[in-house]
Amino acid sequence: MAVTGCILLIRMIESFIMNIWINTGPIKPADIRRRTNVNTKKISIIVPCYNEEAAITIFHRETTVVMHTLDYDYELLFINDGSGDNTLSILKQLCADDPHSKYISFSRNFGKEAAMYAGFCNASGDYVAVMDADMQDPPSLLPEMITYLESGEYDSVATRRVTREGEPHIRSWFARQFYKLINHISEADIVDGARDFRLMKREMVDAIVAMSENNRFSKGIFGWIGFRTYWLPYKNIERVAGETKWNFWKLFKYAISGIVNFSEVPLSIASYFGFTMTFIDFIFIVFIIVRKLCFGDPVSGWASTACIIIFIGAVQLFCMGVMGQYIAKTYTESKNRPHYIISDSNKDDVKKVN
Numbered sequence: 001m002a003v004t005g006c007i008l009l010i011r012m013i014e015s016f017i018m019n020i021w022i023n024t025g026p027i028k029p030a031d032i033r034r035r036t037n038v039n040t041k042k043i044s045i046i047v048p049c050y051n052e053e054a055a056i057t058i059f060h061r062e063t064t065v066v067m068h069t070l071d072y073d074y075e076l077l078f079i080n081d082g083s084g085d086n087t088l089s090i091l092k093q094l095c096a097d098d099p100h101s102k103y104i105s106f107s108r109n110f111g112k113e114a115a116m117y118a119g120f121c122n123a124s125g126d127y128v129a130v131m132d133a134d135m136q137d138p139p140s141l142l143p144e145m146i147t148y149l150e151s152g153e154y155d156s157v158a159t160r161r162v163t164r165e166g167e168p169h170i171r172s173w174f175a176r177q178f179y180k181l182i183n184h185i186s187e188a189d190i191v192d193g194a195r196d197f198r199l200m201k202r203e204m205v206d207a208i209v210a211m212s213e214n215n216r217f218s219k220g221i222f223g224w225i226g227f228r229t230y231w232l233p234y235k236n237i238e239r240v241a242g243e244t245k246w247n248f249w250k251l252f253k254y255a256i257s258g259i260v261n262f263s264e265v266p267l268s269i270a271s272y273f274g275f276t277m278t279f280i281d282f283i284f285i286v287f288i289i290v291r292k293l294c295f296g297d298p299v300s301g302w303a304s305t306a307c308i309i310i311f312i313g314a315v316q317l318f319c320m321g322v323m324g325q326y327i328a329k330t331y332t333e334s335k336n337r338p339h340y341i342i343s344d345s346n347k348d349d350v351k352k353v354n
Helices: 002-024 029-036 056-068 087-097 112-122 139-150 169-185 202-210 218-224 248-262 265-295 303-335
Strands: 042-049 073-080 101-106 127-130 156-161 194-201 229-234 342-345
Touching: 042 056, 042 112, 056 073, 056 087, 056 139, 073 087, 073 112, 087 101, 101 112, 112 127, 112 202, 127 139, 127 202, 139 156, 139 194, 139 229, 169 248, 194 202, 194 218, 202 218, 218 248, 248 265, 248 303, 265 303
Parallel strands: 042 073, 042 127, 073 101, 156 229
Antiparallel strands: 101 342, 127 194, 156 194
């Protein structure tokens, strides 16, 4: 009887296990994670890279440590922006060793704006972050940023520097004046000290991708599209390795591009200049005519006349230059060239030309 009872018990256990096998199939490690994990969302981290061979290994290590503490699937999407050093070869090695890492390599240097846009177009996560590879965007902030998004009160968590330690004072002063100016003359809401480092929901990323303009100024785009954004302050951190690619002249051109892209005020100023100078010229002409008729004496002195002519010519050239900026932007948009061209990638279904 005892033997018969044991046999029946064994058969019942076998039948129970077979039913589980038939209904659910074999349980794989990945399936165990999916079934026991309530949160199935994925985070994509876009990392533009240009000659960052000294920093990307450090960034990958530190970011991977942080991501492993979170209960999310993730991908590190490195965008090689035509680097001239060993950045691409290092990325290939990192991606070969880490299934969470993907790389996209441009056919040439298209610029950081194009690199970010390529990341947005190819990111597959429910949440998408943009981070620099030089560690000035600390990965340790990601858990706090995710907490704010998960609260449901915000669509984006953006970072802003509350200090500019290690940055030249003249550069810091110009940066602050730029933020004041562009917020005053445009609809782009840009906070002083704003970084590109931010974490966004999918809806916001789709809106950014829909803005397919070639002349891109992402800080302005982030502010223009709206959405509820929480600004996370942090102290400035110097890069861990390598040298900055942004000098004063590049930052100045970038600022001019941002103003032209998001404001028509410079055109209005040019128009006001033209109207004002026309009025002043009319007054001078009347003055000269009256003096000639009343006193029979032409205006004496050529120095003042030459100064006036030079001044008016300078104002005209300035106004033409302002209009030229807008015409050049319009010309670039009319050609409708792609933002980037991808020559190599280990990511499936990558959009190679866009």
